[in-house]
Amino acid sequence: EIVMTQSPATLSVSPGERATLSCRASQSVRSDLAWYQQKPGQAPRLLIYGASTRATGIPPRFSGSGSGTEFSLTISSLQSEDFATYYCQQYNNWPLLTFGGGTKVEIK
C-alpha cells in the first residue's frame, strides 16, 4: 500500500495570505495525484487531478505541482471560503487507492 503523508496537520493563515500544503507518497505515484477540499458537514470537492490540472469551476488561485513522491497545493490568496480541510489522493496503485490524512487550513 502506498502511504500518503500530508503536512502540516494544521495550517494557520490570515485571509489574503498564501498557503502551501504538502503531500508525500511512500513510493512514486508519477503524476497520479488528486486534491480535494472538504468543509464541515459536506462531501469532498475535487480541486486538482493529474497533480496540476484544475477541475472544472475551480478558481485559478488554487494550483498543484509535483511528481513522483513530492506534491504541493498552493492557494495564492486565501479567501474566507477556502478555510477547510484538504486531502490528497493517489490513484497510481489501483485498486489500492489511498488518501492522505488531511491538512486543516484555519484562520489565523
Added chain:
Amino acid sequence: EGQLLESGGGLVQPGGSLRLSCAASGFIFDSYAMSWVRQAPGRGLEWVSGISGSGGSTYYADSVKGRFTISRDNSKNTLYLQMNSLRAEDTAVYYCAKDPRGALPANWFDPWGQGTLVTVSS
C-alpha cells in the same frame, strides 16, 4: 458532471447487515465507473470499493473484502453497497463517487454524493 444521492444509512448492531443505495442523475450512468468512499467520525477518507461501468468488474479494500458487495443497476441508474457482518469500525459516513474518466475505475472522484451515516453499535 451529474448528481449523486445516497440513502440507506442508519443504526445497526454488530454482526448486522445494511444496504446503501446511490441514485445517479445528469450523466450516462453506465459509461462511468463508481466507487464508495467512507469517512469515520473525525477521521480521514478511506476508499472502500469500486465497480466498472458495466458492473462486470468489482474491487474491494482489504478491510471489507468478503463482507461488502458492490453492485449497480444501470437500468435504474443506481449504485449499491451491501454490507454484511458489520463491525464497530465500519461506523462512518459513506459517500458514493463517480470516476470521471470513464467506464474503467482507476482514478480520482468527481462528483461525490452528500453521504449517508452508518453507525454500528449495540
